[in-house]
Amino acid sequence: MSILGPKLGPIVFQFPFFNRSIFRDRHEFLDRLVPFLTKLPNSQKFAIELRNRGWLDAEFASFLRGHKIALVLQDRSFMPSPAELKFDLITADWTYIRWLGDRKSIEEQTTTWDKTVVDRSTELSSWVDFCYQVRKRGVLVYAYANNHYAGHAPATIEQFRNLWQAKGLPEIGKPQRLRQESSLFD
Numbered sequence: 001m002s003i004l005g006p007k008l009g010p011i012v013f014q015f016p017f018f019n020r021s022i023f024r025d026r027h028e029f030l031d032r033l034v035p036f037l038t039k040l041p042n043s044q045k046f047a048i049e050l051r052n053r054g055w056l057d058a059e060f061a062s063f064l065r066g067h068k069i070a071l072v073l074q075d076r077s078f079m080p081s082p083a084e085l086k087f088d089l090i091t092a093d094w095t096y097i098r099w100l101g102d103r104k105s106i107e108e109q110t111t112t113w114d115k116t117v118v119d120r121s122t123e124l125s126s127w128v129d130f131c132y133q134v135r136k137r138g139v140l141v142y143a144y145a146n147n148h149y150a151g152h153a154p155a156t157i158e159q160f161r162n163l164w165q166a167k168g169l170p171e172i173g174k175p176q177r178l179r180q181e182s183s184l185f186d
Contacts (some may be wrong), residue, residue, distance in 0.1 A: 001044070002044075004044075005112075008023070008044065009045070009142065010044065010045040010046065010047050010070065010094070010096055011044060011047070012046075012047045012048075012049055012072055012096060012098075013046065013047050013049065014049040014051075014072075015029075015048070015049065015050050015052075016051055016053065017051040017052055017146075020053055023063075026052065026054075026055040029055075030063065032084035037067050037069065044096060045070070045092070045163065046069045046070070047069060047070035047071070047072045047096040047170060048064060048070075048071065048072060049072035049074065050072075050107070051076075051078075051100065053078065053079055053080060056071075056079075056085060057087060057088075058078065058087035058088075058182075061079055061087050061088060061089065061091050064091035064092075065091040065092070068092050068093075068094050069091060069092060070091055070092040070094055070096050071089055071090075071091045071095070072096045072097075072158075073089060073095060073096070073097045073098070073099055073163055074097075074098050074099075074100055075097075075099045075100060075101070075123055075127065075149065075160050076098075076099070076100040076102070077102035079103075081123075082124070082130050083126070083130075090134060090137065090139055093129050093138070093139060093140065093141060094140035094141070094142065094152050095134060095139055095140070095141055095142070096141075096142045096143075096144070097122075097127065097131070097141065097142070097143040097144065098143075098144045098146065099123075099124075099127070099143070099144065099145045099146060099149040099150075099156060100146045100148060100149055101118065101146060101148040101149035101150065102148070103121075103148045106118060106148050106150075106151060107147075107148070107183055109151075110151055112149075113151060113152055113153070114152060115137070115151055115152050115155065116150045116151045116152050116155045116156070116159075117150065117151035117152075118149070118154065119150070120149060120150045120151045120156065120159070121133050121159070121163070124156070124160050124163055125158065126161055127143075128160065128163045128167060128169070129167075131143070131164075132164075132169050133165075134171075143157070143160070144161075
């Protein structure tokens with residue numbers, strides 16, 4: 001990955017829901033994960049996304065904090081929102097948010113991803129408030145929207161930006177390109 005140089009963003013390790021036939025509990029999972037984490041280079045940003053709701057707690061957050069790894073925050077039908085989690089979700093000097101939605105439900109409504117089909121105004125307004133509080137702590141926020149969240153990922157990002165602006169919050173920084181003509185493959 002280092003070949004990407006300054007174009008390389010955070011690397012997210014996404015782990016699916018693990019049932020008891022794979023790992024009896026989070027501790028067994030961590031026993032496998034720790035040796036891997038100790039081999040990661042310090043020069044990169046890493047985040048972990050878990051899909052086991054019950055594994056997300058203060059102990060797990062403390063574990064990630066100790067390794068300077070961000071906890072991926074998700075807006076997904078079966079995962080808790082930041083308001084539901086009663087511990088500090090920030091485990092690094094940056095955080096990563098994924099607005100994922102409910103794939104099955106939205107694919108019953110559309111399979112073309114050119115417009116919003118699910119109104120996420122309430123959820124995104126809550127995310128604006130959360131992100132503002134995180135930014136006030138000096139934490140950099142990376143946010144990713146999936147088409148399955150509301151139907152059109154670019155519209156989700158635009159709606160987030162509009163809600164942010166409507167609340168009168170400080171301008172959101174725009175990603176900067178190294179050179180006007182650069183691309184991922186330059």
